[in-house]
Amino acid sequence: MKISDLESYDTMIYGGGLYAEMIAGVSLITKNIQKLEGKKIIVFTTGITPIDMRRYYDDLVMKKNFKGNTYEKIKMFNFPGKMILSELTLPHRTAIIALKKLMSGKENPTEMEKLLIELCDADGDFSDRACIAELVAYAMQ
Template sequence: MKTLVIYKSKTGFTKKYAEWISEELSADIFPASKVSANMLSAYDCVIYGGGLYVVGINGVKLVTQNIDKLKGKKVIVFATGMSPSREGGSREVISKNFTLEQQEIIHFYYLRGGFDYRKLNPFDKMLMTLLRLSIQWKKVRNKKLNSDEIGILEIFYKPTDYTKRAKIDKLVAYATS
């Protein structure tokens, strides 16, 4: 089976997973910016990875807008984020990013990535700074913080990498089944 791994990575965590998946499957690998819609039809299995930003998968439109070219193929999408996976979290990501028809075709995985403020572009730094300030303001007003908010404050200026190669095992098993 000919497999293509595509990724869009802002801080390197998605790229790391994409490289591991490509190695395990002996697959071709490209950043999303180098992939055209016509390339998709040359593969039996297409795997796309993007970072998760407010439940949206970065760059996933490459897959969703070309779903007609992917019918009859094995299609896998994975998203990376800094939060641990939680029950119901994947369901929310799936429903926000894929139509019901696309959900029939696309197999989704969440892989915990990490956070490195230094690697963010200026716009993302501004957004994350606003988020940090809003969490700190909530804390000052003695409002209860959820686990994600506590985690953001703990790692904001401390680069944190939660990637683990073993996390790709289920995705690889599905791709080779």
């Protein structure tokens, strides 16, 4: 998809999985934010980090993905995602194994690092269609 494909819409909704806190493909939006001035831009994430971990989403994910004042122009929603270990690509499986090894080797892991170790073993589909109600309501406003 090119940014020119989006220019004729007033509202856009973009969703991507989280990979090391980065929203897959979101640069299509962030790199072209000036061209999208005045539009309602909604971005949702899917991930395995529990949704009630608001500091993770509202601080870390926001800061890593939306630099400068980009975050002011975007409304973000976060939804539980799906990670089936046996279905991961080899690079993704390797990344998860490496991350778990790295975190497990820490002498005094922080609470976040402890959670990351646990999340590396998350294996399932945690997605729930009902979660999108809030996003839909916002988009319709």
